[in-house]
Amino acid sequence: MSSSTLIFLKGSEYEECGLETLLYSNAHVLGRGTFGTTFKAQLPGKAFVAVKRLKGVCLPEIDFAAKVKELAKMAAGHENLLPLKAYCCHMNERLLLHDFLSSLASALHGSAIKIPLSWEARSNIAYGIARGISYLHSQPSNICHGNIRSSNIFISYYNDRHSVQISEYCMAQLATLDSKTAIAQGYRAPEVTNLNSVSHKSDVYAFGVVLLELLTGKAPLVNDKGTDLPKWVRSIFQEKPIIEVFDSALHEYKESWVGEQMVRLLQIAVCCTFEYQCNRPSMAAVTNRIRETCNFKP
Numbered sequence: 001m002s003s004s005t006l007i008f009l010k011g012s013e014y015e016e017c018g019l020e021t022l023l024y025s026n027a028h029v030l031g032r033g034t035f036g037t038t039f040k041a042q043l044p045g046k047a048f049v050a051v052k053r054l055k056g057v058c059l060p061e062i063d064f065a066a067k068v069k070e071l072a073k074m075a076a077g078h079e080n081l082l083p084l085k086a087y088c089c090h091m092n093e094r095l096l097l098h099d100f101l102s103s104l105a106s107a108l109h110g111s112a113i114k115i116p117l118s119w120e121a122r123s124n125i126a127y128g129i130a131r132g133i134s135y136l137h138s139q140p141s142n143i144c145h146g147n148i149r150s151s152n153i154f155i156s157y158y159n160d161r162h163s164v165q166i167s168e169y170c171m172a173q174l175a176t177l178d179s180k181t182a183i184a185q186g187y188r189a190p191e192v193t194n195l196n197s198v199s200h201k202s203d204v205y206a207f208g209v210v211l212l213e214l215l216t217g218k219a220p221l222v223n224d225k226g227t228d229l230p231k232w233v234r235s236i237f238q239e240k241p242i243i244e245v246f247d248s249a250l251h252e253y254k255e256s257w258v259g260e261q262m263v264r265l266l267q268i269a270v271c272c273t274f275e276y277q278c279n280r281p282s283m284a285a286v287t288n289r290i291r292e293t294c295n296f297k298p
């Protein structure tokens with residue numbers, strides 16, 4: 001690693017620290033994703049952070065820094081987008097630093113730290129994700145997220161409520177990928193053949209799959225493991241009572257008013273995952289429907 005420095009963004013509560021201190025002291029790999037490798041590391045002040053080392057970045061330092069600042073400013077405008085705390089661009093090194101948090105994927109499907117999620121938590125999380133994506137879609141430059149999946153959604157719990165933040169927004173603007181398509185199989189809308197074909201409606205599809213994860217508790221298809229959730233849910237409709245679709249942890253709610261909310265959110269998820277993009281609703285419409293169904297404040 002070069003002697004490059006991290007540039008901490010305005011509003012970051014962290015003490016400045018060099019890259020060597022951060023990555024050599026106690027960092028370990030969390031995973032290798034579409035856009036690079038993510039490490040967990042500890043800052044001198046003891047806070048844990050996630051550092052993503054990007055691959056495939058062709059943008060020169062100055063353009064990368066400008067783009068990162070633009071995205072960070074946009075993210076700071078919405079509570080459901082994970083704030084960027086620091087970045088580094090030096091020679092070939094391109095890094096992004098965020099708070100270390102629990103992902104929705106590990107809460108729902110993790111073997112070690114599976115967190116029990118009540119209906120209130122799941123519906124709040126669904127609404128928060130929908131709001132975050134709607135905000136992205138409302139930006140002037142026709143921005144798409146491009147890689148919505150439960151490992152890119154982070155949850156935390158304070159003041160008796162779950163908060164949710166989406167990461168990896170607009171990564172295609174930072175990294176260029178030559179692979180046919182980077183989006184995991186289970187979240188990829190049928191019309192998406194490469195990163196240029198992602199759209200607001202393919203984000204809606206991926207959101208629908210995340211909503212199905214929240215409702216069914218099942219993991220979607222990633223690297224040939226998991227379930228093709230849109231297909232599975234439709235097959236259950238034809239064969240079994242609708243309650244069979246839901247995570248068994250939600251069955252206790254079936255006789256109450258919550259049961260009706262669960263079915264309505266399932267209908268929304270099914271519409272989001274329609275095969276033809278023209279039949280899918282917009283993220284703004286989805287957000288409104290979730291808000292009305294669950295009586296959330298705007």
Ligand SMILES: Nc1ncnc2c1ncn2[C@@H]1O[C@H](COP(=O)(O)OP(=O)(O)OP(=O)(O)O)[C@@H](O)[C@H]1O
Binds near residue numbers: 049101102
């Ligand atoms: N801020 C973070 N806090 C905690 N864990 C994180 C953070 N950012 C990423 N991770 C975790 O690190 C692992 C690797 O993440 P990464 O984003 O590199 O790949 P991915 O989510 O598996 O795939 P993709 O690149 O398609 O999003 C995932 O398990 C992800 O949930």
